Amino acid sequence: MGDSVADSVVDAKPDPAGGTFTVEVCYATSLREYLRELTVEQGCTIEQAIIRSGVLEAIPGIDLALQPVGLYGKKKPLDTVLRPRDRIEIYRPLVADPKESRRKRAEKKAQPT
Template sequence: MAEADITVQVCHALPDSTFLRSLSVPVGTTIEQAVAQSGLLQAIPGIDLSINMVGIYGKKKPLDTVLHEHDRVEVYRCLQADPKEARRRRAACKPAKG
């Protein structure tokens, strides 16, 4: 008896567009396999799974995480600026209170 497939989504958000694809994959498929099957790496060549973080519904996960029915795999963009450094710059520009 063959195992049933599960439905998952793979998504990646860019500043001006979004990649979102639903897939039917075999039970036991990992995040890395689903991303490869989705066509994301061909559609957006700059993505490198050894650098870009991935997750499921906003929680970071390793590439070998096994997917479950209705999981949404998210491939995150690299940060353009360090959030702590950006906050320091904003604070330096504000006038002192007092």
């Protein structure tokens, strides 16, 4: 099959003794990065892992009711059950609307100099 990241995630097995496995929680601002690996038990959700990771205390202002979360760049609901080696990402609000930014750049480019 290959040695892709997706293959390694699918092949990962939880610890049979305790039914636990590791996941990562990450969040980044323009000034700071937060990345924490933690051990969770089978059935743990994204929300539970985020709370256990300590990111909400370490970086005040994260609001899970407003900010989307996901796994490996794909948005997921907070009640998503985790799998071994999942990377939970908390997404920041956009500073600018990408469509509006592109429109402004196109207008500026079209103006004669």
